[in-house]
């Protein structure tokens with residue numbers, strides 16, 4: 001069983017990757033082979049709207065036929081038994097790179113076909129459990145007030161529709177700079193931020209561990 005994580009943050013080793021790594025640790029704890037993939041290490045484009053995946057009689061098998069540096073990464077995700085995407089929230093949305101990656105991952109497994117009952121024809125019939133982990137600067141109460149779950153929820157909804165299962169984890173109030181004193185920033189108290197990092201990040205990490213473990217167990221059950 002192979003589970004991959006996609007780090008959709010440009011910062012290696014920061015909040016998003018740390019939390020993703022714990023999710024992979026959780027998957028590994030129940031026997032999964034795991035791999036972290038770095039999205040920002042690849043120069044790539046989003047969907048170029050070639051519609052090769054929608055041509056009559058196409059044999060793309062749900063893979064994006066436009067080849068660039070993203071292709072090997074897409075292949076690893078598509079052949080994994082489960083996958084987890086991590087993204088920082090940028091202006092109330094996933095990062096642009098994550099959006100571009102999702103276009104290339106999801107459009108080829110989506111169709112413009114409906115069956116006799118008007119239901120969307122599926123490319124994938126088996127479930128591939130998936131998850132999205134969002135990290136963000138804003139605290140939990142503000143995330144709820146500005147309704148980030150609604151703003152951010154559409155990607156997870158599409159993933160659930162196309163891959164059969166998707167869950168979301170929100171990690172709020174992340175520590176953004178290694179030294180707050182060196183940045184123009186009086187909106188946030190560095191003491192509050194450090195307290196949050198020391199008390200809440202361990203909870204996010206534990207939740208991620210359990211998420212990874214849960215996904216790996218689901219993938220194992222789906223394959224037997």
Ligand SMILES: Cc1cc2nc3c(=O)[nH]c(=O)nc-3n(C[C@H](O)[C@H](O)[C@H](O)COP(=O)(O)O)c2cc1C
Nearest residue numbers: 009014015016088089090091092135136137138174
């Ligand atoms: C360009 C940019 C836009 C951001 N926009 C938001 C935002 O809209 N809401 C929010 O809560 N945090 C925002 N943040 C903060 C990041 O989401 C947060 O620091 C995240 O945890 C960073 O992940 P990383 O540590 O893995 O890089 C933004 C950061 C950047 C660089």
